[in-house]
Amino acid sequence: RKEVEQDPGPFNVPEGATVAFNCTYSNSASQSFFWYRQDCRKEPKLLMSVYSSGNEDGRFTAQLNRASQYISLLIRDSKLSDSATYLCVVTSGNTPLVFGKGTRLSVIA
Amino acid sequence: GAVVSQHPSWVICKSGTSVKIECRSLDFQATTMFWYRQFPKQSLMLMATSNEGSKATYEQGVEKDKFLINHASLTLSTLTVTSAHPEDSSFYICSASRLAGYEQYFGPGTRLTVT
Numbered sequence: 001r002k003e004v005e006q007d008p009g010p011f012n013v014p015e016g017a018t019v020a021f022n023c024t025y026s027n028s029a030s031q032s033f034f035w036y037r038q039d040c041r042k043e044p045k046l047l048m049s050v051y052s053s054g055n056e057d058g059r060f061t062a063q064l065n066r067a068s069q070y071i072s073l074l075i076r077d078s079k080l081s082d083s084a085t086y087l088c089v090v091t092s093g094n095t096p097l098v099f100g101k102g103t104r105l106s107v108i109a
Numbered sequence: 110g111a112v113v114s115q116h117p118s119w120v121i122c123k124s125g126t127s128v129k130i131e132c133r134s135l136d137f138q139a140t141t142m143f144w145y146r147q148f149p150k151q152s153l154m155l156m157a158t159s160n161e162g163s164k165a166t167y168e169q170g171v172e173k174d175k176f177l178i179n180h181a182s183l184t185l186s187t188l189t190v191t192s193a194h195p196e197d198s199s200f201y202i203c204s205a206s207r208l209a210g211y212e213q214y215f216g217p218g219t220r221l222t223v224t
Contacts, residue, residue, distance in 0.1 A: 043202050043215040044153065087152070096143060097213060101152040 003027060004100035006088050012106045017078045021103045023088030024070045033064055035073050036087040038102060044087055047073075078107045112136050113205050115216035122193055122223055129189045130219045132203030138183035139205035143213060144176075147200045159186050193223040 006023045013019045025033075033050035048055065050062040050071050061074040071090075075082055085102035112135040122128050132142060141160050145153040157173075159165040159180035167173045177189040186205075190197055200220050204213040 041200070041218075041220070043218045045215065046212065096155050096158055098155075099153045101150075 003098045004088055004090055006086075006100040006103045008101055008103060010104040010106050012108055013078055014108055015078055015080060017107075018074065018076045019078060019105065020072055020074045021086055021088075021105075022070050022072050023100055023103075024068075025088075025090045025098075026069070027090070027092060027098075028069065029092045030069075030090040032091045033062075033071050034089040034097075035060075035062055035071075036089055036099075038085045038087055040085075044099075047086070075105075078105075080107050080109060083107045111212075111214045113139075113203065113214045113216040115203055115219050117219060118217060119220040120222070122221070124194055124223055125192055127189055127191045128193055128221060129187055130201055130203075130221075132186045132188070132205065132216050134184045134205040134214070137205075137207055139186075140183065140208055141206045142180055142186040143204045143206070144178060144186075144188050145202045145204070147202060147218075153202065156188075190221065193221070195223045197221065198223045 004025050035047040036044040037047045038044040048057050048062050050064045054063040059076045063072045083106050085104045087102045088100040089097050091097050114133045116131045144156045147153045155168050156171045157165045157167045157178050159178050161180050161183050165178035180186040200218050202218040203216045206213045
């Protein structure tokens with residue numbers, strides 16, 4: 001089983017839609033969780049950290065379910081500029097980040 | 110703050126030549142730097158972790174004699190792809206962290222094409 005698994009998509013949604021991505025991880029010792037965004041042919045950029053209690057940043061909401069070992073990202077009121085690949089990232093503290101393959105989102109006008 | 114630069118942003122070289130990629134933390138001191146490689150439609154794969162002043166730690170399957178990493182200062186790490194072959198063509202991305210286990214800041218990446 002891969003360490004971090006994501007549905008590759010693509011998710012094609014109209015502007016204004018709400019879309020959610022899930023990501024599962026295999027290492028129960030994972031301590032830190034992140035969502036990164038990567039635009040085509042660019043480096044990944046941190047979108048948000050994921051906290052146990054869940055956290056929200058504007059239109060973006062991240063949640064963590066330790067029991068089921070998955071994290072989620074919800075995007076409300078999708079914008080064209082949200083089109084990108086969303087990477088699920090986990091780490092066990094001092095270990096390097098482990099990236100999922102990403103979920104591709106296309107927001108269509 | 111926390112800006113990381115890479116140079117060059119893209120390079121085309123002939124098979125058999127060596128290519129050096131620089132990664133710099135511009136406004137902070139990076140005790141740890143990471144080198145990743147990403148093939149098309151694949152996830153970022155960690156190649157090696159380097160700490161300033163010590164030898165890099167390579168991931169399984171990454172040849173340390175082929176991918177030479179030097180982290181001589183707290184703001185600069187270099188990756189040299191020696192005797193490059195077409196299969197080394199990829200997107201190489203570095204990241205830098207103030208401390209191991211803390212947030213990583215990514216450079217813009219270097220696209221290498223070996224002909």
